[in-house]
Amino acid sequence: MKHFIYDIPTKVYFGENQLGHLGAEISRLGKKVLVTYGGGSIKKTGLYGQVMAELQKSGLEIFEFSGIEPNPKVTSVNAGAEICKKENIDVLLAVGGGSVIDCTKAIGAAAYYEGDAWDLVIKKAPVDKCIPVVSILTLSATGSEMDANAVISNPETHDKIGLKSPVMVPKVSFLDPTVTYTVNKYQTACGAADILSHIMEVYFNMEQDLYMLDRTMEGIMKTVIKYAPIALAEPENYEARANLMWASSWAINGFLKGGRTLGWSCHPMEHQLSAYYDITHGLGLAILTPRWLDYILDENNVSKLYDFGTHVFEIDKNLPAMAVAKQSIEMLSDFFFKTLELQSTLTEIGIDETHFEMMAKKICGDGTLTGFKPLTQQDVVNIFKMCL
């Protein structure tokens, strides 16, 4: 295990009726607040009204930027940054899921940059400052509420790229599980797949790890597997929504990573799928992950899948390691495609092999995709084909 720096300063108000703290927290950061959100579902649920009432009560000067799309686009980042510059915004308040929060972080960074925000995404220019971000989470999935990441898409170039900077970590996040009662079955299922994938990308690792973190990851994976079906069956089950919500933050806030430096595997592949086809991120991950595990499983890595199978799915420890590994992949598939009722193939969602070669090339560049097991361009194409 190597050294690492743990630095997650986000303050979280978890639970019902915490918005009474919103005005004071925003006021600590400034006077002029830009409220960002998506297509307006927060108006239907009443959350928008509550937020505005709290901000007005604290005498804040309120601006709005709405219409942030799923797989948020760089055009939205530029438009939001423009408002920040023009109005001298002090604080950003993102009200939404991962797309809204990601876009808002990028807006905060782009507000300090003279030029196209895409330059920041492709690392042509560094991110070293960001307008402070506060978030009110409405969907348990990406973990953006407590991490340093923002994934931004550019439909013109078919690119979807992650941007990361400690200055973009939200200062304060409000996590009220009851806000997610209105999230539909499909989005709940995709969110659960996203949370699981964040953990698996770190868990499946050949580096020498902190045992403590492996056991913690297994506990959080068990949590998602237990509660996602409950949330589908009973959308207003507080216990289920609360566990999924807190799991979403901890899956990717950096704690579980410890000193691991290995790259991720399924996320880079999925980013290409949604860059080309604008599919839901969690769905792409659900389709890819079991095929990826199936493809890479070998004698070198079987012990990790044995742990996964016996600890997370409670498969009989006395079975041979390879049998446990294969059964764990089947159980994961069943979880995604039977329990969560997600579509199980790329074909079903209208994706064929047209762009597989190009996507694999973008993923691997001139080399291989490093990760749990290094993947060549051909490997990536093969995995995509297994998903058809």
Add this chain to the structure above:
Amino acid sequence: MKHFIYDIPTKVYFGENQLGHLGAEISRLGKKVLVTYGGGSIKKTGLYGQVMAELQKSGLEIFEFSGIEPNPKVTSVNAGAEICKKENIDVLLAVGGGSVIDCTKAIGAAAYYEGDAWDLVIKKAPVDKCIPVVSILTLSATGSEMDANAVISNPETHDKIGLKSPVMVPKVSFLDPTVTYTVNKYQTACGAADILSHIMEVYFNMEQDLYMLDRTMEGIMKTVIKYAPIALAEPENYEARANLMWASSWAINGFLKGGRTLGWSCHPMEHQLSAYYDITHGLGLAILTPRWLDYILDENNVSKLYDFGTHVFEIDKNLPAMAVAKQSIEMLSDFFFKTLELQSTLTEIGIDETHFEMMAKKICGDGTLTGFKPLTQQDVVNIFKMCL
């Protein structure tokens, strides 16, 4: 599960050779730094020299306060605060275990108070400001490196009382597992007992909890049980020392607590023991915990001990719940007294029943000690007697 506020802003440098960051981190907080430590073991190990070299390199103005005792006394707090006031100290750098860090936090708070620091401990005056604290941890046990607590003793009144304030949370902590290679068997064992106890005080709870946190606690308890014996047998085993060190921070930094509001049981009892007899905190907890569990076990709480036994000690799930619960208590006893080789009774460490009634009265006040199961004064006396 109720609402809670998660707020743990400590930045942690984990691993070997991280002290190169020390000067920059201290400089961010000020120019005049008071280095606090205990009896001088850091001089023998060479850590003192490394720390001073880093501080000098950054051109900081260095002051020192040494001799902080185990179960730190209010007299030390007052003496340290005096230096802070006289020299206008900007930053405190605690180099040591929990006692040094606790005392340093209290010094930081007392520096803003005109009067006896004991007033802050007994809540006669509020703590609302604290000189920023940075810590370099040398012993995995109390978790003080990442939490808001400081436990201070007053030998005159036989009191040992916890003080807690968010302003006292360390800003930055350095956790280098190799620094703990020189910690002896006894202190390593007591530290492991302390870590386990912090988790058990929260885990054994009748409130409706976040399942995710219960599974995480079980994972961290398994970690301590796996690695403490390895650290005893091989003091320079990095993996063991690293897992114990990170477990110590997470056992009590607030994450595992979630929305639980129930009081603790063994810590209040142990604080009386060390207030009267100045024993090592972790040892007192090890002696008390199995007896406490044995005393309170009943049909209402057996399911929690069943989880503990089957998940942490991997006892056969098919056994009756009560049998699992009893076996889990035996296994915990064996872990403390056989595996860790800690003394198993109060008698062995020179404590008899002389002060049991008085201590029970201090613990329960006019009512009961609330917790996993409420305890009357008589219950507390009975538990103490079981430890003879």
